[in-house]
Amino acid sequence: MDDEEFVKNTARRILSIPAVSPENGGNGELKKAEEILNILDEMGYKNYEKYYVDDNFGVTRPNFVIKTGNFEKTLWIIVHMDTVPAGDVKLWAHDPYDVHIENGNIYARGAEDNGQGLLTALLLLKKLDLNKMRLNLGIAFVSDEETGNTYGIKYLISKNIFKPDDLIVVPDAGTEDGNIIETAEKSVLWLKFTVRGRQGHASMPQEALNAFRLSSKFITFFDDELHKTFSIENKMFIPSVSTFEPTKHEKNIDNINTIPGEDIFYYDCRILPGYNLEEAIENIQKMVTDFTKKNGGEIDMDVIESEPSPSFNMENSEIVLKLKDAIEKIKGKKAMTVGIGGSTFAAFLRARNIPAAVWSTTVIENAHMPNEFCRIDDIIGDVKIYEYILYN
Template sequence: MNKAIESWIREHEADMVESLCGLVRIPAISPLDGGQGELAKAEWAEGLIERLGLPRPERYDAIDPKARGGVRPNLIVKIPGRTPLTTWFVSHLDVVPEGDRALWETDPFEPFVKDGRVYGRGSNDNGQELIASLYAAAAYRRLGILPETQIGLAFVADEELGSVFGITHLLEKGVFGKDDLVVVPDGGNDKGDFIEVAEKSVLWIQFTIEGKQVHASRPDLGNNACRAANFFSVELDEALHKVFPETDPLFEPSCSTFEPTRRFANVANVNTIPGRETLAFDCRILPQVRLDEVESVIRDVQSKIERKTGVKIGSENVQRAEAAPVTPSDSPVVSRIRNSVRRIYGFEPKVGGVGGGTCAAHFRKMGIPAVVWAQESDTAHMPNEFAVIEHMLNEALVFADMAGAE
């Protein structure tokens, strides 16, 4: 990559750490989680953007009367390039609450720097990447070098609770174009060798089996919901695996998964035959299989067991999300980030899919290919969340390299 850009980023390590600390100090928690939203943090970020000499950000406020200032702010910064193409780095301002404070060794909103790490809520998710992308853009600006593509930074609200006031708002406003290169650096591993291009559909479904409760010595007078639930669970498990055997090497595991998971408590003693059972399945379905096909198989098994045992089986979706279209592995954004990872780290990254539900899905559903990549430790949402400073620096180099400087 361009040596001047690389040196500039490396020389600004301390500055990047300080900026990340500044972000951590301002909680940006959704009003639905008892917070005030992102306004204070967005205003602080606007100041930082100005100090770094970047163009004044455009604000796209989504109205939310529950938040401070009545808005959920989204910031867009664009710096010009030599071509009309834009490389976007989309990170989020909001953080999840700290959870049980007793599990934290330091104040979650007072950043603590130790052993090459920055501790604090939001340091990893998603402050590390917000700062990395910001300094990648600043390097070009400060050195007066035009990148090959324009660089777009989007710092969005509301990622943790559905993105209605965040990325969805920006997509509705037409901020992004079909040919834009979109990177959502909000997921990855601590090696930095995984580029996510696809996700499975998610179906979490809960079943209630209604029989008739009686004393265990008189099964003839009742209808054992436990037995019916056992039949049903085994039958459904087998049917789903049999009807949907497809595999796709993009994913690990490469097949759809249908797992019986939660089983609710039924009766409190051994000598009662339960009249009601509740159980759940977690299904992660390959994008080439339609969710309504899966649901039709589920309905068939429900009626079969109802006929066989005389119970009633009701169902309720706990979560249902149809997978977005896959970002093709040969699309320009995948090739570019793959090349940049290869150049910065010296290894070949894997391109693959995950079990479900990322922010990139919002882009993919609009027909904009997007990738998820980051180098990060697995501490998001956890007590003592931390960002590794070296990861943040590497990410800044990859982002700068992607936008290109010959």
């Protein structure tokens, strides 16, 4: 089976299996993990180690690693098996779990995030020439990336699997030219807001306090205050400013003719490293207090996720230098380093002074979208970069 057929066949086998976390209404990654293990067995790789853990829902969250070679240093590729939900299937041209391949593109939920990384890692293992290796190759298949990482990379880090002198790549972001290496990330802050008013009949608004209207007014106020307070720009990052987006909104009322007394929504905040995250939370809490004093009602703010950006300097790390060299030799392009707003495994490793670069050749603005896809040529091309690093 040639490389392209291997990628197509493997994509059909693993991307057709939903792997949505229980927090997002799914059954987790176990079935997908079992199919990946079947593929590894078929290729003759049976020396994997399992790190399974049960989550708060009682669901088993699988992680496993495979390591080949007897050298001092290891090139690690860390990929995640879970995906976000498919979303509105009416927006898809094809069933999001009926893998569709057309014009060299693979369409499915999770095809790019992080199916492309999974397929790249498996193709690299298929092609691996043990006689040419100058480094160990380690692949970590990880759960829970989309919903907090407690049962995934954080759990693996606690097992001391990754060492400060290892070379680590997280293929979870990139550009179409493949000459961008991500070496810094913004702080991540996920917030839950519970707005309480007073429920009542829709025909008698004077007797109620509409929590939905209060939420809407607060979001407008909040957006203005956030962008005034966190206005610093850093051209290294894409985008160059801190971002604040209202995202998830919970159901409030079942019927049309009742004024809701409670409204719950969430914010995803990505804050530039120039700001202290604890101080940022204090500033945001003050905005909430100021708003309720003026407008009435009650607003409770809960911090769902808080992950400060590590100050670890990646610029001259060995993996960045080797990636730059490989990209220039294989692609004929000069690579540059940037920061991003997305949160990846790399941030957790860097926070522990373990250098980790985020890199791949991929279609941007594609993850979490309807008709998500990845390109077979990118997978085959990225394998050549890893081979150059392993064999030279």
